Amino acid sequence: MHTDQNPIDDLFRNKLGDQETTPPLGVWEEVRAQVQLDQVFHQKLYTHEKAVPKRVWKGIRASLHPSAHKIYFLSSYFQYAAAAVLILAIGLWWLNPTNEPSGIKLANLKPLSLAFQAQMKSSQYTSSEKVTQENTGNPWYSSRNNPRTDVPTESPVSYSSSPKQFFSTEIQRELSSNSTENESTENFDSASDVSKNPTLKNLLFDSKLITQDSKSEAIPSSTQPYLSSTANSRNNNNKTLPWTVSSLFSPDVNFASARNLGNEINNQQGKIQYTAGIRLGYSLNERWTIQSGVQYADQGTMQIPRGEQDNYTGTSSFSRLGPPMEVKAQIIDVPVVVRYRILGDKLRWYVNSGFNANLTGGASSILFGTGTEFRANPKISVSIEPTLRRTIETMPNLKPNTLGIFTGINYKFQ
Amino acid sequence: MQAQDIRLEESVLVDGCLKGDSRSQEGLYKRYSKLMYSVCCRYARDKDIAADILQDGFIRVFHSLESFRKEGSLEGWIRRIIVNTALEYHRKNAGITWIEEPEDKDFAPVVEEANGSLEAEDLMKLIQNLSPGYRMVFNLYAIEGYNHREIAEMLHISEGTSKSQLARARSLLQQQVEILFGEKPHAY
Numbered sequence: 001m002h003t004d005q006n007p008i009d010d011l012f013r014n015k016l017g018d019q020e021t022t023p024p025l026g027v028w029e030e031v032r033a034q035v036q037l038d039q040v041f042h043q044k045l046y047t048h049e050k051a052v053p054k055r056v057w058k059g060i061r062a063s064l065h066p067s068a069h070k071i072y073f074l075s076s077y078f079q080y081a082a083a084a085v086l087i088l089a090i091g092l093w094w095l096n097p098t099n100e101p102s103g104i105k106l107a108n109l110k111p112l113s114l115a116f117q118a119q120m121k122s123s124q125y126t127s128s129e130k131v132t133q134e135n136t137g138n139p140w141y142s143s144r145n146n147p148r149t150d151v152p153t154e155s156p157v158s159y160s161s162s163p164k165q166f167f168s169t170e171i172q173r174e175l176s177s178n179s180t181e182n183e184s185t186e187n188f189d190s191a192s193d194v195s196k197n198p199t200l201k202n203l204l205f206d207s208k209l210i211t212q213d214s215k216s217e218a219i220p221s222s223t224q225p226y227l228s229s230t231a232n233s234r235n236n237n238n239k240t241l242p243w244t245v246s247s248l249f250s251p252d253v254n255f256a257s258a259r260n261l262g263n264e265i266n267n268q269q270g271k272i273q274y275t276a277g278i279r280l281g282y283s284l285n286e287r288w289t290i291q292s293g294v295q296y297a298d299q300g301t302m303q304i305p306r307g308e309q310d311n312y313t314g315t316s317s318f319s320r321l322g323p324p325m326e327v328k329a330q331i332i333d334v335p336v337v338v339r340y341r342i343l344g345d346k347l348r349w350y351v352n353s354g355f356n357a358n359l360t361g362g363a364s365s366i367l368f369g370t371g372t373e374f375r376a377n378p379k380i381s382v383s384i385e386p387t388l389r390r391t392i393e394t395m396p397n398l399k400p401n402t403l404g405i406f407t408g409i410n411y412k413f414q
Numbered sequence: 415m416q417a418q419d420i421r422l423e424e425s426v427l428v429d430g431c432l433k434g435d436s437r438s439q440e441g442l443y444k445r446y447s448k449l450m451y452s453v454c455c456r457y458a459r460d461k462d463i464a465a466d467i468l469q470d471g472f473i474r475v476f477h478s479l480e481s482f483r484k485e486g487s488l489e490g491w492i493r494r495i496i497v498n499t500a501l502e503y504h505r506k507n508a509g510i511t512w513i514e515e516p517e518d519k520d521f522a523p524v525v526e527e528a529n530g531s532l533e534a535e536d537l538m539k540l541i542q543n544l545s546p547g548y549r550m551v552f553n554l555y556a557i558e559g560y561n562h563r564e565i566a567e568m569l570h571i572s573e574g575t576s577k578s579q580l581a582r583a584r585s586l587l588q589q590q591v592e593i594l595f596g597e598k599p600h601a602y
Contacts, residue, residue, distance in 0.1 A: 037556070037584055037588055038556035040532065042559075044533075044537050046558075048449075048538070049448035049451070049452050052465070057440070060443065060472050064476055
């Protein structure tokens with residue numbers, strides 16, 4: 001406190017020092033309003049919580065554990081992939097040509113052996129004398145245009161049904177017509193029944209292909225597939241063996257790039273990495289095939305520079321803070337691929353396209369490719385297909401675009 | 415849960431984080447991320463920027479955990495880091511405009527009618543609509559509880575600027591509250 005004395009100071013101090021003056025109206029209201037405004041905002045917002053976007057934790061985790069490759073099997077990508085596979089499975093089940101129509105219980109027929117089936121399929125179907133059919137190489141066509149003469153008119157054959165329905169109807173008719181003559185047709189459930197029933201045997205099989213001695217006859221392994229596959233497309237091996245399992249391996253040329261802090265990082269560009277996987281395919285018809293499976297890709301390690309940068313404006317999942325970060329691009333994908341065969345039979349040429357749903361919390365990608373497939377035999381083939389994979393979103397800011405050459409070994413099965 | 419239990423749980427989480435345990439890190443993040451994201455949203459003009467601030471802030475938290483003394487509140491410690499990250503973000507990227515305008519005196523003191531029905535999200539939007547300078551100072555003073563001297567140091571401005579910014583922010587907020595809820599003054 002200062003000690004100098006001044007009479008003017010004393011005058012004003014004495015007159016005004018303890019002077020009270022009533023403040024104007026509104027001052028208190030203003031003060032109270034401001035205090036209450038602060039209180040309202042404080043009370044409402046100090047402990048307020050908000051749901052956080054998922055990408056925030058992904059970015060933090062990538063920064064804290066850059067080499068970690070945790071697979072989130074319940075991630076959204078996996079859910080999308082699972083939904084796609086489920087839809088695909090339902091679709092395939094719906095389209096499955098082995099679903100027999102009602103009529104004769106073909107499931108009760110004891111199966112033909114595979115060798116027997118192959119022999120049957122490779123042979124030209126010829127009818128017996130009881131089935132009026134011209135040997136045109138197409139039993140369905142022949143039957144449609146040459147209805148049987150021994151069928152009663154009050155029970156016309158329904159030729160509007162599918163080929164396998166036609167065969168079913170024919171078999172049922174034969175069984176019915178013989179039921180009065182031969183009681184054994186009531187329990188038509190064994191190979192011996194087939195051989196005992198000459199009408200059915202003649203209807204189903206060429207006499208050249210089945211021996212008359214039922215005891216020494218090969219046990220039929222599956223009459224139902226024979227009926228459906230032979231009637232539908234005799235020369236269509238895709239129909240006969242619709243499923244394919246393929247093991248794939250691809251050396252990849254990496255065009256990976258990443259952006260952070262406005263800089264392009266491409267220190268993996270041009271390096272060779274690899275992708276390996278397995279796929280299950282289903283042939284919808286002789287040209288279209290759908291494949292899905294799982295594949296693993298190792299696309300190297302990148303150095304991502306970071307630091308305090310004034311020009312940082314992005315919404316990168318990488319933090320802009322900290323030392324340079326190494327990111328290992330090791331990716332697990334679920335590919336869903338549609339293939340179209342352009343031409344060829346033993347040596348085929350096809351194009352394909354699809355997408356890879358990423359399971360490792362990273363980027364999904366789309367792919368385009370073309371390839372050739374050499375069929376060593378009806379079940380085994382090898383393929384080679386150059387494929388371009390293009391990232392459709394960044395993980396985190398990483399774009400592992402690659403050109404790969406998928407080599408595969410494929411096995412077809414029923 | 416009692417304060418002692420909370421402290422113990424926080425201590426376990428912190429120890430796990432210091433050992434680099436990813437589960438502890440995730441546990442700590444989940445415990446405070448929503449609260450801190452709300453803080454970030456108050457300082458940022460949109461959610462994307464708020465998410466960036468939250469991410470950088472939590473990475474700082476994990477990198478700085480060694481300096482945390484377990485005597486104080488972990489929440490308060492994390493909050494300070496998040497707030498500092500938000501201020502730094504604005505200083506380096508967005509920039510803060512210190513608008514010096516005379517305070518508008520003709521607002522009506524409608525806040526006295528507040529009864530708690532005004533939603534937090536409404537108030538959040540009002541704050542986000544403020545210019546960065548008003549937003550920073552109002553957040554720091556009215557919600558975080560810093561005084562003008564501390565705010566001046568944090569933002570590298572004078573105390574007078576801090577006070578004027580606060581006054582202007584209050585004025586605008588009160589006007590907006592009145593506009594939004596003026597027809598039913600008892601609604602908030």
